[in-house]
Amino acid sequence: xxxxxxxxxxxxxxxxxxxxxxxxxxxxxxxxxxxxxxxxxxxxxxxxxxxxxxxxxxxxxxxxxxxxxxxxxxxxxxxxxxxxxxxxxxxxxxxxxxxxxxxxxxxxxxxxxxxxxxxxxxxxxxxxxxxxxxxxxxxxxxxxxxxxxxxxxxxxxxxxxxxxxxxxxxxxxxxxxxxxxxxxxxxxxxxxxxxxxxxxxxxxxxxxxxxxxxxxxxxxxxxxxxxxxxxxxxxxxxxxxxxxxxxxxxxxxxxxxxxxxxxxxxxxxxxxxxxxxxxxxxxxxxxxxxxxxxxxxxxxxxxxxxxxxxxxxxxxxxxxxxxxxxxxxxxxxxxxxxxxxxxxxxxxxxxxxxxxxxxxxxxxxxxxxxxxxxxxxxxxxxxxxxxxxxxxxxx
Ligand SMILES: [Zn+2]
Numbered sequence: 001x002x003x004x005x006x007x008x009x010x011x012x013x014x015x016x017x018x019x020x021x022x023x024x025x026x027x028x029x030x031x032x033x034x035x036x037x038x039x040x041x042x043x044x045x046x047x048x049x050x051x052x053x054x055x056x057x058x059x060x061x062x063x064x065x066x067x068x069x070x071x072x073x074x075x076x077x078x079x080x081x082x083x084x085x086x087x088x089x090x091x092x093x094x095x096x097x098x099x100x101x102x103x104x105x106x107x108x109x110x111x112x113x114x115x116x117x118x119x120x121x122x123x124x125x126x127x128x129x130x131x132x133x134x135x136x137x138x139x140x141x142x143x144x145x146x147x148x149x150x151x152x153x154x155x156x157x158x159x160x161x162x163x164x165x166x167x168x169x170x171x172x173x174x175x176x177x178x179x180x181x182x183x184x185x186x187x188x189x190x191x192x193x194x195x196x197x198x199x200x201x202x203x204x205x206x207x208x209x210x211x212x213x214x215x216x217x218x219x220x221x222x223x224x225x226x227x228x229x230x231x232x233x234x235x236x237x238x239x240x241x242x243x244x245x246x247x248x249x250x251x252x253x254x255x256x257x258x259x260x261x262x263x264x265x266x267x268x269x270x271x272x273x274x275x276x277x278x279x280x281x282x283x284x285x286x287x288x289x290x291x292x293x294x295x296x297x298x299x300x301x302x303x304x305x306x307x308x309x310x311x312x313x314x315x316x317x318x319x320x321x322x323x324x325x326x327x328x329x330x331x332x333x334x335x336x337x338x339x340x341x342x343x344x345x346x347x348x349x350x351x352x353x354x355x356x357x358x359x360x361x362x363x364x365x366x367x368x369x370x371x372x373x374x375x376x377x378x379x380x381x382x383x384x385x386x387x388x389x390x391x392x393x394x395x
Contacts, residue, residue, distance in 0.1 A: 002206030004166065004233040006264050012386040014256075014283040017378045020264050022088040022165035022206065024080065027055045029264060030280045030377055032271050032370050033090065033288040038063045039073075039083040042293045043359040044367065046084045051337075052367055053375075056088040056165075058288045061158050062097040062150070066143050070161040078163035089164040090288075093155045093197075094137070095210070095238070096269065099173035101139060102130035107177045132172050134189055152196040159205070166206040168236065169197035173268075174214050176240040183214035183240070191226050198230055206233035208266065215242030217254050224258035235259050236266040237284075248275070252282040259283075273314045273373065277390045280377055292366035299351050301344075301362055302369035303331045305393060318362065323348040336368035 005021040020027040034041045034049070037060045041049060049057070059079060064070065073082045080089060104110065105126035129140040136151035155170040171190040174183050190212045201207050209232035213219030228235060237255050241248040252267070259265050264285045270276075271289020279287070292302070299319035309316050318330065329339035330347060338347075338361045350358025373393075380389040 002166070002233045003204045004206035004264075006234070006262060008261065010382045012381040012384050013281065015280050015377075015381050015386045016283060016285070017381045018264065018285055020088075020285075022056075023204070024086060024088045024165050025055075027088055028378060029285040030276075030374060030381075031055055031286060032276065032374050033058045033286060034292065034367060035060075035288055035290045036083065036085075037290070038067070039079060041363075041367070042297065043356075043363040044293070048360070048364055049085070050087075052364065053371055054087070054367070056090065057085060058090040058092060059083075059162070059164065060094075060097075061091050061155060061162070062094040062139070064091075064162060065094070065150075065154075065158045066141050066148065070158040074161040074163070078161075080163065088166070090166040090208075091159045091162050091164040091168070092268075093159065093168040093170040094150045095155075095168070095171040096173050097130060097137075097139065099130075099175060101142070102128045102132065102137075104173075104175055105129070107175045109176055132186070132189075134192075136170070137172070152193040153200050156197050156200045160203050164205065166208060166234065168208045169194045169210055169232075171210045171212060171238055173238055174212065174240045176215070176243055178214065178240065180214070180216055180219070183212075183216065184219055187212045187214075187219055187223050191223070194227060194230060194232075198232065208232060208234045208236050210236045210238040210268070211255050211259075212239040214240045215247045215251060217250070220251055220254045221258065224255045228258050228260060232263075234264045234266065236268050236286075238268045241270070245274070245278070249278055249282070252279060252284065256283050271370070273393065276373070276377070277394060280381075281386070281390065292370050293363045296362040296366045297359055299362075300366075301330045301347070302366045304333045304369075305395075307332070318344055318348050319351050330362070330365045331369065334365065334369060334372075336365050336372075338362075338365040338368075 003023045008016050008018045010017045018029040033056050036057045076082050106128040131138045139148045152170045159167040170193045172186045209227040211223045211227050213223040266286035267284045271287040300315045301318045302315050305313045323344045326344040380386045
């Protein structure tokens, strides 16, 4: 067992607030964990992250073991020191890349599949550069094209060297387009890997078990029963979440009753506004998502309803011509330093001219927006007004 303590502090229906204590500090939940894939939340410094009130970050094992290499980071004092971050830190296991570089690439889909988006019969498929077998995942490195075999043991040893507070077992994240037979086989393999990771684990890092099983009720229940029978510090829900938002909600409804009340629950790789409300309502404590900074780099700024666009009420494209001389802040209701000091016209200009400051400013605002939402969600749960807040945002 690792150094993790978790206490639920308030509930509102199934939604709950909690205090998660890790080696490097406390995390108030529910919380969105910003993704620092290559040991950086893109375009933001650790000073920015501290100013934003970020409580915890998650980094990526696959990328860091290849570049600069786990040994390099370990020699320099570990990941915290390497990236100048002295608060809680997680690493994933590399399992997500089995999907994103494997079947996800081949099927051209994400963790959720929406008909009409991404994959179609006529769209050319990407070429998979990850292959899973019973012992591990064979990757072709995106850095030097070398072949790399990631086993449960290698994943644990790499994560020990990186030294995050909380680490994940190696799993296979399946595709929403994988059939039931494949998903069941993959789930059994993931279960064997989970047990191996637990047995191999030697440090005081908290270890997180992952429930798989795609969007099939019997598989999800089987996986939840098995994974929670093992002595993990925390539990995550991973893998494909199906072919619609409804599927994702069902997966949560099937799995959460099996998860112990007194351990944190993490929905992996999810973190847009609607999904956060729906999942918190069902009892999820942690999320991680690249969205705030990824959409920022494509020129999208988050905005509170009712100011968003018809297509997406929580964001708009700042690079559209209509913002060229728009003197308003990115979001008139936002109190972040970017909204206090800069206009849409200025951010529009920076992004149009690909000035580096533009990426910093819009990423800063977007992350502030999501973290502020999480603060409001925690306050609403504490005062028993979660439903009111959800209705206000989702109407
Ligand atoms: Zn702002």
